[in-house]
Amino acid sequence: MKKSISVSRRTVLWGLTGVLAAPAVMRATSAMADSGSLTFTGYGGSYQDAVAKAVITPFTEETGIKVNVVPAPDLARVKAQQLAGNVEWDVFDGASSEGATGSKDGLWEQLDLSSFDVADLAVAPTNEVVPWGIYAGGVAWDPTKFDAGKHPSTFADLFDVAKYPGRRTLFLNGPVMTLEAALLADGVSPKDVYPLDLDRAFKALDRVKASIPSWPATSTQTISLAQKGEVDFCCTFASRVKATNQPGGGAPLAFSFEQNLLDSEILTVIKGGPNKANAIKFVAYCLRPEVQARLNNQLGGVPVSKKARPMLSEEVRKWQPDYENPRNLFIDPSYWQANNAAVSARFKEWTVG
Amino acid sequence: MNMTSSIRATAIFMSPAALIAIFIVMPPLLYVVYTSVNGLAFSLDLYADVVASKLFRQTLITTFVISGISCFVSLVLGFVVALHLASQPARRRAILLGLVLLPLWTSILVKCFAFMVLLGREGVINSILSWAFDAHIQLPMILNRIGTLIGMINWQVPLVVLPILASLLAIDEAVYRAASIMGAKPARIFWTVTVRLSLPGVLAGLLSIFVMSLGSFMVPALLGGPKDLMLSNLVDYYSRQVLDWPRASTISVILFAISVSFAAPLALWRRSRRI
Amino acid sequence: MTDIIDDPLQRRYRAVGTALAVSVYVFLLSPLVITIPMAFGTANTLTFPPTEFSLDLFRTFFNSPGWVNPLLNSIKIALATTSLSLFAGTLAAYWLVRREFLGRALITGVIMSPLIVPSVISGLGLYLYFSYFRINSSTLSIVLGHIMVVLPFVVVMIMAGMNKLDRNLEFGAELMGAGTIRMFVTVVLPQLVPSLVSAALFAFLSSFDEFILSWFLSGPDTITLPVRMYNALNWEVSPVIAAVSTLMMALSLVVCVAAISLRKATPADG
Numbered sequence: 001m002k003k004s005i006s007v008s009r010r011t012v013l014w015g016l017t018g019v020l021a022a023p024a025v026m027r028a029t030s031a032m033a034d035s036g037s038l039t040f041t042g043y044g045g046s047y048q049d050a051v052a053k054a055v056i057t058p059f060t061e062e063t064g065i066k067v068n069v070v071p072a073p074d075l076a077r078v079k080a081q082q083l084a085g086n087v088e089w090d091v092f093d094g095a096s097s098e099g100a101t102g103s104k105d106g107l108w109e110q111l112d113l114s115s116f117d118v119a120d121l122a123v124a125p126t127n128e129v130v131p132w133g134i135y136a137g138g139v140a141w142d143p144t145k146f147d148a149g150k151h152p153s154t155f156a157d158l159f160d161v162a163k164y165p166g167r168r169t170l171f172l173n174g175p176v177m178t179l180e181a182a183l184l185a186d187g188v189s190p191k192d193v194y195p196l197d198l199d200r201a202f203k204a205l206d207r208v209k210a211s212i213p214s215w216p217a218t219s220t221q222t223i224s225l226a227q228k229g230e231v232d233f234c235c236t237f238a239s240r241v242k243a244t245n246q247p248g249g250g251a252p253l254a255f256s257f258e259q260n261l262l263d264s265e266i267l268t269v270i271k272g273g274p275n276k277a278n279a280i281k282f283v284a285y286c287l288r289p290e291v292q293a294r295l296n297n298q299l300g301g302v303p304v305s306k307k308a309r310p311m312l313s314e315e316v317r318k319w320q321p322d323y324e325n326p327r328n329l330f331i332d333p334s335y336w337q338a339n340n341a342a343v344s345a346r347f348k349e350w351t352v353g
Numbered sequence: 354m355n356m357t358s359s360i361r362a363t364a365i366f367m368s369p370a371a372l373i374a375i376f377i378v379m380p381p382l383l384y385v386v387y388t389s390v391n392g393l394a395f396s397l398d399l400y401a402d403v404v405a406s407k408l409f410r411q412t413l414i415t416t417f418v419i420s421g422i423s424c425f426v427s428l429v430l431g432f433v434v435a436l437h438l439a440s441q442p443a444r445r446r447a448i449l450l451g452l453v454l455l456p457l458w459t460s461i462l463v464k465c466f467a468f469m470v471l472l473g474r475e476g477v478i479n480s481i482l483s484w485a486f487d488a489h490i491q492l493p494m495i496l497n498r499i500g501t502l503i504g505m506i507n508w509q510v511p512l513v514v515l516p517i518l519a520s521l522l523a524i525d526e527a528v529y530r531a532a533s534i535m536g537a538k539p540a541r542i543f544w545t546v547t548v549r550l551s552l553p554g555v556l557a558g559l560l561s562i563f564v565m566s567l568g569s570f571m572v573p574a575l576l577g578g579p580k581d582l583m584l585s586n587l588v589d590y591y592s593r594q595v596l597d598w599p600r601a602s603t604i605s606v607i608l609f610a611i612s613v614s615f616a617a618p619l620a621l622w623r624r625s626r627r628i
Numbered sequence: 629m630t631d632i633i634d635d636p637l638q639r640r641y642r643a644v645g646t647a648l649a650v651s652v653y654v655f656l657l658s659p660l661v662i663t664i665p666m667a668f669g670t671a672n673t674l675t676f677p678p679t680e681f682s683l684d685l686f687r688t689f690f691n692s693p694g695w696v697n698p699l700l701n702s703i704k705i706a707l708a709t710t711s712l713s714l715f716a717g718t719l720a721a722y723w724l725v726r727r728e729f730l731g732r733a734l735i736t737g738v739i740m741s742p743l744i745v746p747s748v749i750s751g752l753g754l755y756l757y758f759s760y761f762r763i764n765s766s767t768l769s770i771v772l773g774h775i776m777v778v779l780p781f782v783v784v785m786i787m788a789g790m791n792k793l794d795r796n797l798e799f800g801a802e803l804m805g806a807g808t809i810r811m812f813v814t815v816v817l818p819q820l821v822p823s824l825v826s827a828a829l830f831a832f833l834s835s836f837d838e839f840i841l842s843w844f845l846s847g848p849d850t851i852t853l854p855v856r857m858y859n860a861l862n863w864e865v866s867p868v869i870a871a872v873s874t875l876m877m878a879l880s881l882v883v884c885v886a887a888i889s890l891r892k893a894t895p896a897d898g
Contacts, residue, residue: 083756086759
């Protein structure tokens with residue numbers, strides 16, 4: 001009996017190695033070659049369409065490098081891929097807070113900044129995280145339902161449920177931008193927002209909690225909830241609202257530039273990705289002034305390249321936030337790098353409580 | 354059959370399933386358990402931490418409340434349907450049963466999407482109500498507890514109908530005849546015969562949908578509001594948004610233990626019934 | 629139930645019961661019915677009822693590689709899952725019903741465990757496990773994951789079918805000297821055909837509709853239709869979703885009708 005058990009265990013172990021090693025070897029060889037492609041994470045929706053048209057297609061035409069787009073930028077999956085030593089994605093596109101959190105977790109490849117025109121960038125890159133656009137978040141609504149003066153325009157308005165009754169959504173499901181908006185709504189001056197007064201922010205959020213039916217998981221959802229009439233007012237991004245005013249965008253929404261949160265859209269090269277050289281080429285390409293202008297003429301966003309700004313069309317200029325507006329606030333990624341985990345936990349607890 | 358050939362035959366018949374069990378089913382579970390106790394360090398600190406956390410407790414309560422209410426309502430509705438099916442002639446019963454099973458065989462994604470359209474603030478039902486009462490009616494029926502319950506009940510009812518129907522059909526007609534000859538009123542027959550004798554099916558159905566609903570993910574995520582967070586959603590949150598896998602694993606193990614503690618009696622009871 | 633007892637009170641009870649039952653049928657079926665007219669709409673956003681009817685959304689669906697590729701992936705994965713889980717499941721179900729052997733309870737427990745393990749847990753665990761062997765994002769990894777979820781259902785369905793078989797035929801074949809395997813192929817399998825077909829249909833549909841594991845396991849080239857649809861719900865405002873829903877429902881309907889006509893009037897014991 002004892003003997004038969006030891007035999008079977010050995011057989012099992014051999015089976016294990018044989019069955020599982022074969023695909024591993026196959027896979028390993030195919031992933032080794034820095035092939036003529038790279039994988040880029042995107043956000044889907046109108047944003048994705050614009051990036052594909054203005055950046056990816058011309059990039060492939062110029063370099064011959066094919067770009068696969070995966071529709072779910074997700075830090076957890078980047079981390080999972082790295083822990084397993086099997087990174088599939090090359091370039092990560094996300095918010096500045098995600099870039100900072102990833103830096104803290106060691107997810108990104110070091111970049112050689114001398115290959116970029118750093119002086120041309122309105123927001124300074126770190127040696128891992130490169131800003132490639134600026135986006136403006138603010139209040140949006142359906143103009144067919146709310147005339148001028150009948151809708152909130154600033155965060156203070158949005159948090160004033162008595163004056164503007166109705167259902168509303170704030171920024172994406174998480175504390176980033178949401179807490180900043182809450183403090184601005186509570187009357188904190190933009191220059192005093194950081195470090196965040198968390199107690200005050202959550203107290204302000206308590207005032208609107210009952211009017212918030214959902215925390216959108218993606219920026220497309222912020223738009224679709226408002227378009228479907230599920231909410232009356234929402235916090236979303238100028239470029240997304242612009243897309244609703246174009247053919248095929250669905251019900252047009254309106255966006256307030258009276259008070260905005262500004263944040264940079266960032267690119268990073270994922271550490272251990274299969275196509276590092278191509279990825280770096282792609283990031284450099286994204287920062288070229290003419291590419292920046294082309295993308296943002298499509299998207300309606302704000303180029304990070306200063307040289308690109310004069311190249312913007314008249315139409316797109318209407319969708320630019322006002323940098324001189326004293327009510328606006330720039331998101332500070334260094335705060336979130338240090339505090340994201342703890343504040344996220346508290347935020348989550350608050351939402352279900 | 355002698356011993357060796359029986360072992361060989363067992364190997365032949367069982368090895369494909371055994372390979373799947375050993376190489377596909379077991380490893381992810383073991384990995385999750387391993388992660389939750391901090392690997393070989395075998396520390397239960399995280400369990401203490403998780404159980405003490407307000408977020409976990411709140412979610413646990415929500416999970417039980419949503420599962421409990423939806424299962425109870427599903428049981429009542431499922432009983433009504435099973436009774437109706439049992440009273441139908443065989444042919445019509447087959448067709449009606451098909452109608453009940455159709456939603457069961459339809460993707461939850463499709464149903465969630467449909468409920469968004471149906472129950473939305475500007476959705477079909479609100480539009481009909483607004484038209485009927487000539488007012489702008491915007492009953493909130495999704496992105497809250499109601500939406501979650503409606504979505505859950507919709508997939509639970511067909512599952513609970515099957516075992517109840519089987520129990521009802523197994524009741525001997527002679528029992529009804531005897532009861533009625535002895536002068537029992539229909540209400541009394543219903544309670545003493547129908548309900549009592551279908552109890553095995555009712556219990557089996559109730560426990561199985563309860564266990565399944567504990568792990569619900571899509572319905573609360575798509576039709577629920579911020580407060581309708583269930584344990585699966587919490588696991589997803591920790592693994593995807595916070596990147597805290599040990600904690601996600603710990604909650605997974607707890608969720609698994611809860612599921613097992615409800616599923617085990619069911620399995621034992623089924624086995625005893627078979628013998 | 630019997631019709632012998634038939635008094636006014638009884639009739640009234642029955643009328644109330646029927647009315648209640650019909651409203652439950654409506655509740656169960658309304659979400660299925662509602663999406664169909666929308667799938668034939670033209671409007672840019674989802675509206676109900678649509679103002680004019682067309683096949684535009686289906687045309688958009690079949691002309692866009694972003695939808696057709698996931699559809700083909702799902703079909704491929706579902707076919708592979710069905711054949712593999714049917715192979716392993718039928719053999720195992722036969723042996724589990726007919727024989728006692730060492731470790732029977734253990735292996736049954738493991739095979740059945742996905743029935744009670746919430747998919748989120750398996751999804752995360754499988755993702756990390758497959759990453760370790762570098763097979764994640766491949767079609768293979770999704771097929772393996774789906775086999776894990778589908779196998780218990782296949783085993784249960786075939787075991788239920790087995791219990792109805794006449795065991796004497798098997799004894800007879802063995803007495804006449806047929807080996808176990810030969811007896812299984814010539815005597816058992818032919819009798820099991822209805823159960824096999826139902827199990828295959830169910831396996832195909834479960835794999836085709838499976839979402840959570842695919843969500844964890846799919847890579848850039850292996851997105852399945854439900855994952856694509858979830859993305860569409862989250863990431864775009866696309867009326868094509870109604871057409872996709874209708875297609876998926878049509879598939880369910882076909883499978884359901886086939887299964888019912890196979891099973892006739894005998895309800896399964898859940």
